[in-house]
Amino acid sequence: MSQIIPLIIISGMIIFPFILTLVISFWSKKGFGMVPDFTLKSYEIFLSGPRFEVLKFSIWISISSTTMMLLVAYPLAFIIATKVKQNFTRLVLFLFAAPFLVNYFIRTFSWADILARNGTINNLIVYLKFSDMPIDWLLYSNFAVYLGLISAYMPFMIFPIWLSLSGIDRRYVEASWMLGASPARTFWRVIFPLSLPGVIAAAIFGFVGAFGEVAVSKILGGTGYQLIGNAVISSLNVLNFPLAAALSSITTMLMFGLLFLWYNLFDIRLFLGKTVGRN
8 A cells, every 4th residue: 555655646746737727728818718518629820820830840859869869879888897896886977977967957948058159169261271151050940959968868879778688697798699699680689679678668658758848849940940839838827727738638648649659668677677576
């Protein structure tokens, strides 16, 4: 019973706000407020208007940025799990987490300052004679948004991949070597498949973060750069709470769908590896 109570409390803190948001999404906007109702008008506005294009663009940005994050996070996690001595593993992981000790908005504005026309990178480019004038596309562009997303969420992705790699039984790898498999074949046929639960978990972390992003898209992408999180904020700014609730409900259900898929595709014990086995 003592274990169920915390689970009920946590579930209530997650489910109740979602149910409330879902209910409001069916209400009607009236003046500066809203009235209880059951209408699909907010969903119709969303699916037939420019906000639906923002949703599709947000999905593309999230998928592509998550792919880039994985291409960086997996090699780093692999090196930490296989090459770094166990005594230094915690220190290395702490160094990857250290940037998060700095306020998120300060880090994002720092990138804006570095990428600006008179910023560090452009000054260096002009000084080294790579260009006669500052480069404009470094800031307020897809490049800047991708850079901001990767720097913001990629470190989060290292931890689940490292945890999954660390939980692989070394006897599987040794058996592959004894059977004559090359290191590359061992990686693709043994190590990588066994680390997939951590990879998928990391991909979900990266996708969810990028999909709901507000600050990076506005600060590094510019005022006109909109992801779905910015669309929700825009709806709130004009006091259209049912539309904002509809946008939030659809994105939340998409996130729940990803988590449900991961939960059913992979055994949680494979993700946690030996940690669960010892309990």
